[in-house]
Amino acid sequence: MKRLVILGGGESGVGTALLGKTKGYRVFVSDKGEIKKKYKDVLLNNEIEFEDEQHTESKILNADLVMKSPGIPERVALVKQIRAARIQVVSEIEFASMFTTATLVAITGSNGKTTTASLTHHILKQELDIGLAGNIGDSFAKQVLEEDHDNYVLEVSSFQLDDIKSFKPKIAVLTNISPDHLDRYDYKFENYIASKFRVVENQTEDDYFIYDADDEVIAEYLKAHQIQSKKLPFSLTRVMEQGAYLRQNEIIITIDNNQIIMPANNLALEGKHNVKNAMAASTVAHLLKIRKQTIRDSLENFQGVEHRLESVLKINKVQYINDSKATNVNATYFALESMAAPTVWIVGGVDKGNEYRELFPFINEKVKAIICLGADNAKLVKTFSNMVDQVVETQSMTEAVKLAYKLASAGDNVLLSPACASFDLFESYEDRGRQFKKAVRNL
Template sequence: MNSETNISKKVVVLGGGISGLGAAILAASRGYDVFLSDRAVVNDAFAKALNEHGISYESGAHTLEKLIEADVIIKSPGIPDHIDLIKQLKQAGIEIISEIEFAFREEREVPVIAITGSNGKTTTTSLMSYLLETAQVNATTGGNIGESYALQVAQKPADYRLLEVSSFQLDGCYEFAPHIAILLNITPDHLDRYDYQFENYIDSKMRIAQSQKASDYFIYNADDQAITEALKNKDIKAQLVPFSMTQELKHGAFIKDNQIIITLNNTLFTMPIQELALKGKHNTANTMAAATAATLLKIRKETIRQSLQSFKGVEHRLENVLKINKVQYINDSKATNVNATYFALDSMEHPTVWIVGGVDKGNNYSDLYELVNRKVKAIVCLGIDNGKIIENFAKCVDTVVETSSMEDAVRVAYRLAKAGDNVLLSPACASFDLFENYEDRGRQFKAAVRNL
């Protein structure tokens, strides 16, 4: 048994998705007595993997008597803390942690680069992964994207672990201490999981740095008021490395004369913004964060430059799909909150037909009014309940149309758009009313565009 872990012999994994399966396989590989419990039906491929590793499980229900025997519970990030089952398990005095926390405890010796933020974390993680690959660093990429951290610890030895981490994953972290933590921004999101208190969500994001040591680095957005205010009240031991789009910094990354400038430990890196593969202000900030981390890792300047010039971007994030009759169709399905959609609309340089809607997570749309007035010629609502969107934007645009399927939404947008316009899917909402997830929503959008 790992001598550094607090975990006793009996491990229960709650949730049989990607993170749950990874945690169960890692726990089994370490010789723990593992039981997985999923309220939904475990899919066939996952059930096969559990059987192959000799992991016992239940599917379609949670049996409290079996769960309460645990010394530690590894909880899926999709399961909220406020449900009765979790309350009962906490009352029983059982430690409940996330898969990220568990994997870290099992492999403390491999340094972690962890990236979080309300927006841009997938793009920044993907860019960082590309940087490491170009520099021929032996690193895995996972967490909130791709394979679970735990599965990689179990099966893929590496010199570095690069992780995208969500607030839900951080909520179950206590000892998790990345060598380099990146916090891109904090804007209201998932407030339904945080008692509609923005402060609770801020606390969740700041957990990424709570256990870092003085030899670690915390790269953060110095333009983000939520972060700079939180830093005043938190005892962060890591070395602070800010990045800014608006202020000149003696230490960190900033913009001057349309150039990214990074000054760190007597190292100077500069690169013209127009040479960056990722366009738009928000992507310049994401690029600065990744390049700062690469500089701390002592990756060669020429390798960093080459990577920033040639990176191709991320599917479902401002992804140009097709141009039809001189109309550009853009897939930004990953914009599941207002702030992400703000960036998308802000980057539109032509009149835009905006496809918006889904499961509202407590959205405040007021930040979008000015942009919608200026950039949007028509709105196509795509959701089961579009009332709040119509109420907010009916005065901003003349045309608002309700639809209930992606095919219908794309056909309506096709009729509304003229040569030179954009059609932008940027929902500002979660996808679970009509789609499996944002990837399914994005793929359906691309299929519907190709079928026009």
């Protein structure tokens, strides 16, 4: 019996453990932190051996195969030992894909991947048997075990792509690339770019690659590297013979000689970036032979993603907006771009080497006050204090929302769009977003 060791007892780790056990592996789960009770219960009920708050090397280095959680970086000593012992390391998406013949749609990118994956799933589920997994929802491995759908939409991060060997989606989508997570890539942008492009590395000419043709980073990479799959770019500015483009408020999608045209002005999601997300999702749907009317209806009734430009409440004619999912500068760029009223902006958290310059035009034009919400706000204060009259600091979400309430006037927006990770003051971006919504409702 082959021994499968899983590092990390979260959603992907426990899903992999269940699938691995069913497929005949001897499974051991090890987590340096504490495993949540709900996951411990699953492991106990299925008689899967595990440990938490420690890694016992003797029980790990005798593995035939290691699945490591995407949150564990390569620089960790234990990972280096596993590599030195020549033990194969895979990610959950790689492991689960070995046990399914489903059609896989893999969506990656620095921003927009959750919205695009959710929107794609929303369209496809109207006519296909489809699961939504990866960075979102129940783990891919668990779904392969329990439901094995005919199709999957997978939201995949660069960390998940780092540990693939043969993972091959039928359709790969790359929404955009901007500097993010550079602390995991030796602060080299080119390493991060190469990681994102791993989504296409096993594709053949029978597969498809959908990408943003307006993104300079993607365009430069494609000039220098040969890709096997059929390219279906999308653009807001240029006509695309194959792929999607915008013409006077209409989205036009062409694949081979088959064209569909859809109105862009009735999209449920606002903002230019969401036109692109809609183009990507619609191109996938068109490829998978979903009817035009179904695509159109789905784009118009999609509810959006929690913590992504989510309207919370209007109080005294001030709109409160939760964009806690904006964990990098590029995501906040899209948020500020879509603001149509003077904005009180709540920003801050764990800075991943951020460069804020691209936000300056929007700050001059739209932002009336800035609330810095982080354990260390020095860089934000230094960067923005000359640009707006009021820059205030706080370490509490309740306090931040109370300050925003005082600073905003009728007709303004209050926008939580942190441009940073959340781990200094919050458990996760979801925790940060929920605390914001709770504080707004308590005003």
